[in-house]
Amino acid sequence: MRYNKAFIPTLREVPSEAQAISHQLMLRAGLVRQLSAGVYSFLPLGWRAMQKVMHIVRQEMDAIGGQEFYFPALNPIEIWHQTGRVESMGEVLFHIKNREGLVLAPTHEEVVAFHARQHVKSYKDLPQIWYQIQIKFRNEPRPRFGVLRGRQFTMKDSYSLDDSWEGLDSSYEKHNYAYQRIFSRCGLHFFVVGASSGAMGGSASQEFMVESPAGEDTCAVCASCNYAANIEVARSATEPTARLPESQYLERFPTPGVHTINDLVYGHGIPEERCAKALLYIVDRGPVLILLRGNDELNEAKLQAALGTISVRPAAPEELRAYTGATAGSIGPIGLPVSLPVIADERLRDANELVSGANADGYHYRHIDLMRDCRIDMYADLRTVQEHEPCPQCRSPLRIVRAIEVGHIFKLGTKYSEALGATFLDEHGQERPIVMGSYGIGIERIVAAFIEQNHDERGICWIPSIAPLQVHLIALGLEQSKAVHDAAEQLYQELWTNGVETLYDDRSETAGVKFNDADLIGLPLQLIVSPRNVESGVVEIKERRSGKRHHVASAEVVPVVQRLLKYLSQEPQSVIFP
RNA sequence: CGGGGCGUAGCGCAGCCUGGGUUAGCGCGCCUGGUUUGGGACCAGGAGGUCGUGGGUUCAAAUCCCACCGCCCCGACCA
Known part of the structure; x- marks a missing residue:
């Protein structure tokens, strides 16, 4: 990708509407632009990052036996009536005005149950894991924080179909496993909390949370022992009010x-x-x-x-x-x-x-x-846990933190299968409702949450797995030095030939502009080709996150780059609470 | 939906309140030419504005009044 012709509108100043750091950086680094409240266009760099995340999601979902579907966003309202969710979702559900009977799907339990009803007839057809990566529409009363809460967003949603609650347990655990891997590979420091099942119905539910001031959920977390819970269910080891030996007269x-x-x-x-x-x-x-x-x-x-x-x-x-x-x-x-x-x-x-x-x-x-x-x-238990109260497991002080919900896994049970008549015959010929689970991941939220956790005062610090590209090749004094031009062009070709995704800054900008844009965009490695480097036969490699610099002989550049990328790809220590 | 704020060039803002009349201004960016080239250069010239929209007051409105729209923040809401 040649910068000169690429659409990467970086901003020097912070747009006034952006509060969250991820929002500011996604705008400044040219990843997204707002179209209207809660609606964002992804620009080439932002879309590449999204695709990297989706690639990881697909790999891990396929690894647990998921089958990828592509369900429609346009849904007949009928199936939503059947589950009672036209009423329960209320304003959040977008209705089509000039075509009776259609809504924009905010999620896909209904569609899944509809198709399951059509074709899943026997216990021999089960279990199934169906997933898709698709756009969701939710008429949020208040979109905010850039892509963190939008009216349309991309979600990986999957649905497990089982013939028993034990089967559901197993599908749920598979998702738990896949989600741990997905968020780890995306470089997120996350924790898992028990969540309340809320209006979805169903039993168990866990949320995958990324600590960030831009988060909309509040959680109690213990630094010592891994206890973590949404504030809605969090407990602490506060002393009960002791019963005194004697009760005096009222x-x-x-x-x-x-x-x-x-x-x-x-x-x-x-x-x-x-x-x-x-x-x-x-x-x-x-x-x-x-x-x-x-x-x-x-x-x-x-x-x-x-x-x-x-x-x-x-x-x-x-x-x-x-x-x-x-x-x-x-x-x-x-x-x-x-x-x-x-x-x-x-x-x-x-x-x-x-x-x-x-x-x-x-x-x-x-x-x-x-x-x-x-x-x-x-x-x-009715009280809200407060900061510094003792952890219910180990009595260390609890921290109350804001967190971004990047994933949610949910044991649904039979609510939707019963409502839509999705039943199967078990081995005794008994008709029973399919036992369902539903599992979501917000793709944009992964990108934004990553940036919340991985930036410095100069810009984003990507890791190779989800970076839009791997290498930012910076040529200095391009127009003055044919040697620089030739060396940079050759290196650019060589990198792509070897599968290293490279952004080549071939603009006639000053060094400062190029360095600042490179730090802002934050690709993991920067390669600097300049007159003085060319003269001494080296290329300078800078690791974006650590700032470490290496001077490498021209012939060694590609293998060194590959080695460094591999090194930088080592999965970070994620905070995982099983 | 309640409370608050904002809307003036691509971005960030001043001008408004507190004198209604200015060629509507500044920084950045953009275009042309030249000088520059290792951390957001410099000089010269230039383009770019329905002052959110509609209505009202007035000889005259970015400025005063009314309504509406949009965006942001806090709250409510959020499978």
Whole structure:
């Protein structure tokens, strides 16, 4: 690729709309351009990087027995109605306006189940792993961070079809294995977290996360022992509120002006761990009283999981008054005007000598004994884990980090096969629904996440496996020196002849411009051909990431380049949590 | 959808508020010629603008008013 004729519009300045580093660098290095919010064109260099990633994905998917398909993005809405996802996806699903009955597919469970229904009839047809690399359309309410959250993006999605839950376990493990290899080969430092199954239905689910400030997920990770979990399910080894030997008489006392736990702690000298914070939530239209210890923060995802519904929201002030007779900060489990279901955090299990609101503004109760004075309908893990809390496995301090979800593996079960009637006959002639799994990888996200993790102040630092090209050949003083011109041209030919993908900067730019563009684009190796190098019969090789330089005799260049590329390709130590 | 910000040349911005009238300006980039050539060179000349769109006020609008559109950020949402 000759730079002079290539379309590589590098930018010296940072476009103002780009916040995330990957977004800035993808624009500056000429990898992508925005077309509209959440919609990006991939330019030649960006597309080459994408193709490198897809190549790795294909190799690893094929290695676990995956068969590549190419499903349509245009889907009949009918199959989406059958699984109830027209409603559940809501605004996220793009509808075609001038053609009734078509939608743009945000994922392909329905299509897979449709074809499985057509042709998978016997247990002898199973198992299957079907995958594709295809464009997905999701009407994201808020696209952001460049290609990290777009309205259209490229996904490798695969679907396993099995005749049993044991078979699903095996397909799931194969994907787990393939994903570890894919992300490692793409040079990502990643970790795996257990995830909540959310609205997809199904049982087990794991997310492959790349730590980055541009991430949209929050995770708790332990540096010592490999514990990692999405904040939605993360736990920590915090102390429970100890049950004291004696419960004193329940007592209502005045607390004028007290609205927060800190008011109780600092204004009334009540230890924080003896405070029971009460929240009122509306769950599936009914009110539920929630008790947390002290300043613990409710995690709504955990609440959803505990109650088995996604419909939860904090009560409005009017609702609070109607159900408790008090305003926020003065509610509690004792003295409710009407009986409400009460769900308390595990940390408060069977605790006593607690202080909580009296359901009357300006009053609290003390000496509350949850076993004696209230009916707790359920204890559950409801609190949000905080930074520095002890790891549940090894008690080292947890870190709370932002992370990019680059992959997700999912045990779906039979939800989609049942909805679409995708059944098979087992060895006893019994008709049963196919057991499905679904597995996604965001291709653009791999590229962006890699850049988030592999850049310096000058630009991107690619590794050979996903670099757009391997070598950046820089010729200096091209127009002054025929020797340089001839040497560079010859080297360029030689490199490509030997299969080394080379970008040849044959522009008549100054050295500084060429060096800066080369560092910005960040191909793993830079070869510098200049008058002084040519004169001494050498070519200078610079490793982009480390900055190490080698002066190599012209005849040795290609083999040395090949050796260096091989060396730089050694899989980095990835953080893998099985 | 709620809150905030922005929209002026390819990119980054000033001008607007706080005097409505300027040839609408600066840096980078681009074109021509020349000098340069190891870390974003220099000189000279030049091209490039529906000031987001529509309406209103006014003798006169980039500037004031209204509406709309687009983009960005925070939040809500996110298999």
